[in-house]
Every structure is written in C-alpha cells, then in structure tokens.
Amino acid sequence: MTDRHQYEDLEATELFCPRCRRAQPVRKHLLLVLPTGNKYVYRCSVCAETVGEKTDNDAQAFEILG
Numbered sequence: 001m002t003d004r005h006q007y008e009d010l011e012a013t014e015l016f017c018p019r020c021r022r023a024q025p026v027r028k029h030l031l032l033v034l035p036t037g038n039k040y041v042y043r044c045s046v047c048a049e050t051v052g053e054k055t056d057n058d059a060q061a062f063e064i065l066g
C-alpha cells in the first residue's frame with residue numbers, strides 16, 4: 001500500500017512502451033480534429049512508438065479552427 005497520490009488519466013505523462021519494454025515519458029500529439037472532439041496520440045519520447053491514444057469530447061477547438 002502507498003499513500004502516494006493517485007493521478008487520474010486526464011494527462012498521461014508516462015505509459016508502458018512495448019518497444020522499450022518499460023514505462024517511458026510520452027509526448028502528446030494532436031492527430032485529428034473532429035466535430036465531436038479531438039483525437040490525440042501518445043508517443044514514447046525515446047523511440048516515438050505510439051503507446052496510447054485519447055479522444056476528448058471538447059468541440060471548442062474545432063470551432064476555433066473552423
């Protein structure tokens with residue numbers, strides 16, 4: 001057991017990378033801007049492997065771009 005604060009995955013900063021075979025810091029890249037929200041991918045900052053993705057439901061950025 002640990003008293004460490006448990007972060008929600010709103011912003012992933014470290015994910016398991018299958019290529020590195022360990023958790024690595026990740027970088028968030030905007031992949032697609034959709035009317036329903038934005039799609040992001042997380043890439044390993046070491047080898048650039050895609051290690052995760054996320055779609056938010058915030059359409060505001062789309063309106064700004066449109």
Ligand SMILES: [Zn+2]
Pocket residue numbers: 017018019020021024044045046047048049
């Ligand atoms: Zn990696």
